[in-house]
Amino acid sequence: MRKSLQLQAEMAQEFGACVFDVTLDCEDGAPVGGEAEHAALVVELAKSAAPDARVAVRVHPVDHPAFEQDIATIVGGAGGxxxxxxxxxxxxAEDVARAVKAIDAAGAPRLPVQVLIESPAAVHRAFDIAAHPRVQSLSFGLMDFVSAHGGAIPSDGMGVQGQFTHPLVVRAKLEIASAAHAHGKVPSHGVVTEFKDKAAFGAAATRAAREFGYTRMWSIHPDQIRPILEAFAPTANEIHKASHILLAAADAGWAPISFDGKLEDRASYRYYWQVLEKAHQTGRQLPDEARGWFSPRP
Structure with a gap:
């Protein structure tokens, strides 16, 4: 956890923006019987992080005996x-409501929640879960999802190739992405465990971004962070095109324009603005003319 926070600070300095969140883990990170001590460590790390650090916490599930203690200790001690x-x-959605009630009681009534969808039943309810106003993002928990099928999905359904081809896994990914987009939330792709095969991992991240509609992705190893940024960031050509279309649109008072022989209007302007937003958030270099649309980076 300390190394992750250090890497986040180093890359923020490099890119001029904080380009990934660090999630301090209680669910798998805390030893059995040591949940209280681990929660206290999370509080210490969150409070000692750099002022502009983006730090989150994964608590135990709402039906776990340590859940209430996690929320009281961590949100109560470092919610800000x-x-x-x-x-x-x-x-x-009832699980979300229970968690939000505990978070509010711990003194953080506006703190967003992100959820992991990890079972067939949760996929079925993904749209209801995404509709909760405090939900910020939906993530796909691949390995638990495959395990929940009792052997009906082979083990390669958890692999870098099979998770993009097995029909049940593909359906779950698409349902989660669709539910998130339907309610204006962020769909976050799950982990890829083959972190030593950089080419395969980069291809998986690209498919998640370009084919499955995900706009963020989890990493489990530092070597995965840069390939994720590359896969999810707009290309230089996309940034160039978006900048020039929006500059021309602004000159036209946001009326429809012809650009390279193609009609562009407010629907496409919204898309190209999102391209520039994503470029800014992933630390890409913006043209000088477009840089003024965003707050100066520290």
Whole structure:
């Protein structure tokens, strides 16, 4: 956890923006019987992080005995330093409501929650879960999802190739992405465990971004962060085109324009603005004319 926060600070300095969140893990990170001590460590790390750090926490599931203690200790002790709380094993909107009630009681009534969808039933309820106003993002928990099928999905459904081809896994990914977009939330692609095969991982990240509609992705190793940024960031050509279309549109008072022989109007302007937003958030270089549309970076 300390190394992740250090890497976040180093890359923020390099890119001029904080380009990834660090999620301090209680669900898998805390030893059995040591949940309280681990929660206290999370508080210490969150409070000692750099002022502009983006730090989150994954607590235990809402039905775990340590859940209430996690929320009381971590949100109560460091809620002002957290950007969100990650809720694993979320099965329903009622689970979200229970978590939000605990977070509010701990003194953070506006702290967003992100949820992990990890079972067939949760996929079925993804649209209801995404509709909750405090939900910020939906993530796909691949390995638990495959395990929940009792062997009906082979083990390669968890692999870098099979997770993009097995029909049940593909359906789950698309349902989650669709539910998130339907409610204006962020769909976050799950982990790829083959972190040593950089080419395969880069291809997987690109497919998640370009084919499956995901706009963020989890990493489990530092070597995965830069390939994710490359896969999810707009290309230089996309940034160039978006900048020139929006500059021409602004000159036209946002009326429809002809650009390279093609009609552009407010619907496409919205798309190209999103391209520039994503470029800014991923630390890409913007043309001088477009840079003034965004707050100066520290």
């Amino acid at each position: 330093r957290l950007v969100h709380v990650m809720l694993p094993k979320t099965e329903s």
